[in-house]
Amino acid sequence: MGVLSFELALTFYFAATIIATIELFKGTKTTAKIMLLLVVFGFFLHTVSIIYRYAVAGHIPISNPHEATSFFSWCIVLLFLILEFRDKVGLLGSFIMPIIFILMLSSSMLSREIKPLSPVLQSNWFGIHTLLAFLGNAAFAMAFGVGIMYLVQEHYLKSKHPSGLFQRLPSIQSLDEINYRLITIGFPLFTLAIITGALWAESAWGSYWRWDPREVWSLITWLIYATVLHARLMSGWRGKRAAILSILGFITILIAFFGIKMLKKGLHVFL
Amino acid sequence: MNIFVVGLNHKTADIDVREKLAFNGPKLEDGLQRIATIPEIKETVILSTCNRVELYTNVKNPAKAYESIKDFLSEFHSLDRNAIEKSLYTYENVTAVRHLFRVASSLDSMVVGEPQILGQLKDAFEFALRKKTTGILLNKLMKKAISVAKRVRTETKIAENAVSIGFAAVELAKKIFEDLSTKSFMLLGAGEMAELAARHLMNNGVKDVVVANRTYETGCNLAQEFNGRAVRFEEFIHEMTNTDIVICSTGAPTYVLMKEQMQKVMKERKHKPVFIIDISVPRNIDPAINDIDNVYLYDVDDLQGVVDSNKLERQKEAEKAEGIIAEEIETFQRWQSSLDAVPTIVALREKADLIKKEEIEKLLNKFPVLGEKEKSAVEYMANALVNKLIHPPTTALKEDSEDKDVLIATIKKLYGLNEKGE
Known part of the structure; x- marks a missing residue:
């Protein structure tokens, strides 16, 4: 389940990044909403994957590069969502989502093995x-x-x-x-x-x-x-x-x- | 019924001709009432703005109506008939509908996309409506034109970009500052254009105004007008420490503000952004100031450049708008053809006659013993019944009414009349 939710989160972030890129060239209110919705779903799944790893490993899941990069992305998404809902900064997603996606992608390519601390x-x-x-x-x-x-x-x-x-x-x-x-x-x-x-x-x-x-x-x-x-x-x-x-x-x-x-x-x- | 437009606009007539033909103030009511007495013309709306004078009418015969309208215009405005004729254009039916839709959507305006024309058209229509010079055709046409204009505005970006220097300045200010109402503003010198730009800024929330003018008294008067305060011209550099937006038009032959001075000012204001608009020709502010961080200097040419590129953008949007208009003309024409009641009356008549014929035949087959006298009595009664029953719907169809299209549809449905080919 941990792997599945991580992969799904990555997929949602990927979709959000594509929409965010489209928004740069041809933005409407709808694209902005769809992008935000995708990020919220991705964030939820991402959170599930982190909690799952925490439960399995028994310690905060930042102990290998895969976990660390994933957790780092999670923190950025958290801040992004807070800023997006509080201040509604136009086009913020178009500039932030690519960073999040690249971090998540590199996380997904790193070893996911859970080793004892x-x-x-x-x-x-x-x-x-x-x-x-x-x-x-x-x-x-x-x-x-x-x-x-x-x-x-x-x-x-x-x-x-x-x-x-x-x-x-x-x-x-x-x-x-x-x-x-x-x-x-x-x-x-x-x-x-x-x-x-x-x-x-x-x-x-x-x-x-x-x-x-x-x-x-x-x-x-x-x-x-x-x-x-x-x-x-x-x-x-x-x-x-x-x-x-x-x-x-x-x-x-x-x-x-x-x-x-x-x-x-x-x-x-x-x- | 023909929709017929006679008019002139900024493309066909100079301002002095437009002025003479304008229906402003009491002339509008007077004109409408005078036109209403012309038998050729059944309905009228007069649209009179500073860029156009147009008469939208519903007439029986456009050629005849054109002559009467020309007579009316020359008489009403006491002008030579031939002199007027040169500037006039006319449109009939579909082309008239297209023209009105384009006018309402601001595609025919001097500044394409400017929003005022729609309001002016609404006013013109409402006035004619109050004076009862409109009827079923123009009411529908005007309402449609207004809705088309709204559709164009929401579906295209035709009115989005600023296309005057004043608006461009406001648009730029809004992208430099978050909230204009907390910003202070200085008028350096007092040119007409500067005042205009100042008014635009104030309409957008700027409150704190300072005027610095060479002649202190003129500055004071202007400051009073803007609810601001005046300072002596020499003090303006000192004031800049606390000023976020500066509009400069002093008419001085040289620069009144140099880069070194501005650098000092920026240090004093802790590098808070400042927007300087120099609309003086020759320029009054050293262009090198734009190189300083957090200083945004625009001169007249820069603003004009912004306006021009926005206009180009609008031209692209105008093409989209033409597409919308073409679509809407079609729906309007469908409505207009549904107005024609004659086919429905004929169909109703035919249906009634058919029923009558069938029922008489059935009766005569059942009672072959009936003599000629009885036969004609039965036929007479059947005729009377049919005629009396279809008389009220027929007269209703012949009358002019606001929702005739609905009436026609209702009658078709009630009597089960399906037109052939539909």
Whole structure:
């Protein structure tokens, strides 16, 4: 059942991504509704698959790359649905659904074997650290999508050829504000994830920080988002620069997440 | 019954001709009543706007009616008949229906897709309705035209994009700012076009207005008009720290705002976005300002560019609208042909005669002993019965009434009249 609901969720997300792409070129109210409905169904099935794995494994299902990527996508969908129902951001799905689908697709291609937890992971810190990290990163993923939307809309305005998506994209002010809000949600979660990670490292290996590649990339990510917030609060940095930085930030997250996994080095190899 | 249109519009007549022929104010009522006295013309609606004057009529003979209408127009407006004739166009029946549908859907407008014409047409129709100069044909036609126009508006994007500079400015402002009612706005200089754009913005919710003009007094008057406040012209850069939208038309020969100054302003306003519209020619604001982040500068040509590309978009939508109109003309024609009562009257008559004949034959077969005298008495009675029974439906069919199509359908159903070939 776990496998079936995961595959079905993937299928629903795929369908939603196709509709979301169609919406980019020829959007109506109906396409937006169908897309949202597909995402809601997919999310429900996705939730079922995660609960199922939790029940089978007996621990929070983020212990291998397949589970981690799946759970990461789940967090993004959760945030997407909240934002979609609260703020009704035009065309948000068209920019977010492809990210979700690509993550889910890569999750589906990774090994789904449930292995017993390695001793390092058998710690209370494991659940808290990963949960915080994924929720924080999900907010950054959303900020990435919204940042791209901002740059597209800004381009239309600056180039003085408002056409195509111009009418259907939200105003740059609201995109900027949503981007900022997402980073203010993601940043504290991410900071806490780093702190709990350090505490966990201390209890597992006896030192808080060991400069392994994942730690270094996380620090870079943290510095980027810290810059966005600091510059905004101190000198009103906003708009284009904030959008570009939030895109850069998410790219470092992806590098940390997938790139380092491929190197198979460092302490985070199990993820 | 013929639908007949005589009129002139912005394509066939200059403004001074249109002005002279306009039915504005009391002239409209006067004109309608005068036309009602022309025997040729059974129904009339007069549509008179600044871009067109059109008479929609129901006439017996279009050629004769055209002459009387020309007489009427030259007499009513005291103009030379030949001078009028040059600007007039006429449409009959299907072409008249198409013309009206296109006018109502704003396909015939100077600015294709502008929404005012539908309201003007509604007013013209309602006025004629009140003055009782319309009947079954024009009532149906006008109602249909209004519904066609609504269909065109919902099914095409013909009225979606801004096609005037003022509207384009508002459209852009709405994509820069989330909520215009919380934004402040400065009028730099006081040109006519700037004022117009300002009014568009205010209609869309902008409340906080500042006017900075070279002549302080003029600025004060304008500020009063907009419920805003006036500042001295030299203070405008200082004001920009708190202004989100600026419309500039000062008539100065050089730039009044340079990039370096604007950079300072942006720092002071913590880089909050600002929308600057420079409609002065020559330009008053350094175009390089557009390169600063969060500053959106549009000059007249930029706005015109937006308007032009929107117009192109509208042209595409207009083609879709023509398709809808063609469809609707067909349904209207079907209704119009159903108005023709003669075939139904004939069918009713035939059916009654057939029944009469059959029943008389049956009776005579049963009673072969009847003499000639009795026979003619029976026939006489049968005739009288049939005639009396079909008289009321026949007269009802001959009368003009609002829902004649329904009446015809009802009678056909009640009497079981199926037209051949249907």
